[in-house]
Amino acid sequence: MARTRSVPPPADIQGPHIRVTLKDVAQLAGVSAMTVSRVLNAPENLSAATVAKVRAAIESTGYVPNSAAKALRSSRSRLIAAVLPTLTGPIFLDTIGALTAGLARRGYQLMVGQSGYSSAGEDQLITDIISRRPDGIVLTGVVHTDEGRRRLLASGIPIVETWDLTPEPLDVLVGFSHEAVGREVSRFLVGRGRKKLALIGADDVRSKRRWSSFAKSARALGVGQPVARFVTAPAMLGDGRETLRALLAEHPDTDAIFCSSDALALGVLIEARAQGIDVPGRLAVVGFGDLNFSAQLDPALTTVRVDGPRIGELAAHCIVSRALGQPLETRIFDVGFTIVQRASA
Amino acid sequence: MARTRSVPPPADIQGPHIRVTLKDVAQLAGVSAMTVSRVLNAPENLSAATVAKVRAAIESTGYVPNSAAKALRSSRSRLIAAVLPTLTGPIFLDTIGALTAGLARRGYQLMVGQSGYSSAGEDQLITDIISRRPDGIVLTGVVHTDEGRRRLLASGIPIVETWDLTPEPLDVLVGFSHEAVGREVSRFLVGRGRKKLALIGADDVRSKRRWSSFAKSARALGVGQPVARFVTAPAMLGDGRETLRALLAEHPDTDAIFCSSDALALGVLIEARAQGIDVPGRLAVVGFGDLNFSAQLDPALTTVRVDGPRIGELAAHCIVSRALGQPLETRIFDVGFTIVQRASA
DNA sequence: TTGTACGCGTTATCAT
């Protein structure tokens, strides 16, 4: 009995599919298929007796409706597609979790696609998504190629973009202004007497947008052009340590650092401690994301908090409204952000 | 022009659906619908001329096949459902990311469902999943109610369980032994001279399984029964700090702690430092998960590493094989784990 | 209150 012998599926699994249909239930209950359908979708004007009969038949057969047939007939798939760069990385997680839950509560399911980093893969993904005829698409943290955006738009499927307040949304948008984040953090630091600002960021678009307004605002406030260092995404703790070392070597008078993620900020805090640099005394540190450990660090991390779950819940609301053709209160939902002031700055 | 006026969908979005069908393409190309279908699925014995004609028509119409119709006709949905307790929390993320990617490479899409913590919700989720007629289901870190397992099994849909090496798998299983983890960590600590072991864990089944073998092995090695503290999932850094404080208050002679996640371990390290406790001198700390920051901590965290992406990739392989009715090398894939020894123990 | 006919978009099967 070699362990490596091939293993067939269990005998009780006949095939990938459920065989009970409306017709089977109807036959068992002694009614027409249509009546069974009505029991499921509009039981109000059926006799109590037939409803009971049919319910019993459904129960005993274990019938579950086939949503492919439903979708084909009604052109409503009750499926929403979510596109994000990658599932790895904690930033969008809360949003996707809340989105999934919000959709489930409204009777919709979520299909996920990772656009990844190749645009060939992205093209395939778009085709796969369109072929499913989802009732809506939620884009999260994705900047598509123009061609991709064109195809998505041409499909006629409602689209909600999230996490970004771009100047020209495709349709609905749920997010916050990264420009405002950069500006406010710069004001915050300068307001607390910092003079030599720096930024350590990941090389993604959103981080870059925060950087430009951070820099612009710093100049406007008269503390000169900040220094910036970018690391390739996903930015991790180790990058923070390393980058701080390099940055301080070149700019030892830096007195404030804005990190584009709390993970980077944690690395900065650890490296600062290793070098005996006083935080916030000599160096102020501000993170981004308010991850669950940030309040517990020593010193506790001052950071920018964004309500990820709220974005997901709002996105669920918006995309379902669009799917049903219902009007929306507004096109742009700005969920804002807050600077959570703790000990590190 | 009130800002709060309701906003209708853009005019160019007529409805949720794509209107081009096989028939339209066929008409444009001057062939039958069947021929178009063949161009897409079996172009080998068609004349080069018709293939070219049809390809052109597909291109110019932007035709994308409707997978609901495909699924209905062929009873293959090319959809895989994944069930996990919650998307929030970094543990299963790598697995789900690799699963999504592995499925996409094989021409399958992933639908996600969160079983959450209520069994009513779980029941609804199971119905929703079955109604989609997925070609397979991947269960991750979920222990279903008996009723739920029964319904899933009765659906006849292939199932792959992951992250767990349970004694009685439904069918295929990809994971590792949590018992072995508990045993090996205990041996590791005792082998390095530790005498008073403790464990801080989340109150989930897997963590509990690690605990029992951790305790059993410790007793067998002659260091007596370890102390345990459990916190409600999801276990976070703050829980680690707090729990260490309480634990040391009652058991000041504890000299080794096994944490059920690296997040908890980070909390323990921070609290230890705050209390001036030498790690690993007076207290050895071992984590679980090898999160991306763990190697960068000070002291670097000794932890148990599990290859999450490999579990996802293997799960993709297994579920697709089962979906296609192909034999599998074995029913149980043990991906194992390693204790990554760093400075903290 | 319940049933019949038809069509959603695709592919298996048989025919040419």
Next chain:
DNA sequence: ATGATAACGCGTACAA
């Protein structure tokens, strides 16, 4: 090498 026909499971529109 290509076409005609039927069927997948369900819901709309009508009829009874």
